[in-house]
Amino acid sequence: MSVYDSEEVERVASNFKLNSKVVGIERFGSGHINDTFRLRMEDGGVSYLLQRINHHIFPDVDGLMNNIDLVTTHLKSVLKNEVEDVDRYTLTIIPTNEGAKYLKAASGDYWRVFILLDGTKSYDIVETPKQAFSGGTAFGRFQKQLSTLDATQLIEILPNFHNIDFRLSNLRKAMADDKVGRLSEVVDLLSYIFEREERMRRIIVMAKNGDLPLRITHNDTKFNNVLLDQDDNVRCVIDLDTVMPGYIAYDFGDAIRTIINAAAEDEKDVNNVVLNVPLFQAYTEGYFSEAKDFLTEKEIESLWYGVLLLPYMQAVRFLTDYIEGDRYYKVHYADHNLVRTNTQLKLVKELEAHEEQLIDILHQSLVNQ
Known part of the structure; x- marks a missing residue:
């Protein structure tokens, strides 16, 4: 249900x-x-955000809200030593x-209901290096504050969300079923994906070897x-519905x-897919x-x-959905998911082609701090 009249919303708010x-x-x-x-509100002061939680996407509402409560309570305990009004941050x-x-x-x-953070703005697209720097600062600070x-204590609100083994297993099942007869169209894409499978398991392998601590990540x-x-x-970092245990590389990678x-x-x-x-x-x-x-170093x-x-993982998800007949993602034309897949894989190719340069930037950015 997504259509509400003001009287109904006001009754809920009461x-x-x-x-x-x-x-x-x-x-x-x-x-x-x-x-x-x-x-x-009547006094013209603090405003609020009232939200209907989509319990079809997040069926464990109690676990979801407990996660958010744990995180925001901890953030406030950290912020009280840094700012005057923690509710603004x-x-x-x-x-x-x-x-x-x-x-x-x-x-x-x-x-x-949450307090509305007035006097703020957000952008759908990063337009300037200053904005990108602020985005990196925000998520780096968020992770640092939650590292303690x-x-x-948090539950995995979306199990296997960034588990590439799970995503590739779903892809293989879609291939085996081939319900809408699209498999023959994407053989080259599948070859590219499976050629990189082991490399893309590096985070999972590092975690299983105990090299990566479990952190609280935004996702x-x-x-x-x-x-x-x-x-x-x-x-402030917002939209905490997907906050749960994970590995920090997932947050960093998705932001990039x-x-x-x-x-x-x-x-x-795909020729327009170039790196900024x-x-x-x-x-x-x-x-x-x-x-x-x-x-940590690892x-x-x-x-x-x-x-x-x-x-890479987003490409796997788009391609899985394409093979299954576009059941998960909304599409606006027949091969929309295939276009999305190609775009993400071209991005992987661009990243691979510039790997040495980008890793050098990573290392130099750390040294310069």
Whole structure:
């Protein structure tokens, strides 16, 4: 259910400990998973975000909200020694009138409320090195602040989300079934993917060997999950639904995947898929400005494997969906998932072609901190 009238939303909001009367309700943001509303209050002061949690995507709502509560509580305990008003620098859960972290309505929908962080902005696309630096700073700081919280206290809200063995197993099953007869079209792509399988397992192998500590990771490090102030300086990392135990290379790799490609994720002409190296360098410098304080040598080594892995894994997911008949991702034309696959694999090729240069930037960015 994604259509609500203002009276219904106001009834839901009345179940939460808000500081005054709701006088205005409006749709907020461009998210595709949860329904989000801005609540304007009578005193004109603090505003709130009321969200319907998509329990079809996140069926363990209790585990989800416990994860967010653990993370935000820990962040506040760290921030209290650094800033005057901690609520301006991390999300704050507003409890229900009964003190719960969320509300289960009679309709079966689940709702939650956060304080709205006013005076901030976000970008869907990184446009400048300063923005890239701020993005790297934000996620490096986020990981550093959470490095002192035991990751095993959180649940894996999306099991196997970044597990490449799991993703390749799904691809092999799709190949075996070939339900819509598309397998013969993608033989070359499959060969390219499986030629790189062992290299793309490096993070998993390192983790199994005990070389990588389990950390708390964000798992959705696109740039619009960073709130900046009006001068493009970091305020807060948001959208904590996917925060769970993982390995830091996954967050680093996915952030690079989303900023280094100069083309769209579904660019039809792969010749337009080229690397924006200055943004890579700026993000890396911002990241190490914070993360250098806690990263192990093996974790630093793993960052490059994450850069290669995340576009590769996204290609595996797109291609799996294409072979299965486009069941998971929304498509706008017949071979949309195939176009997406080619774009991600071209990005992998570009990364491989510039590997020596990019690794040198990684190392130099660390040294310069």
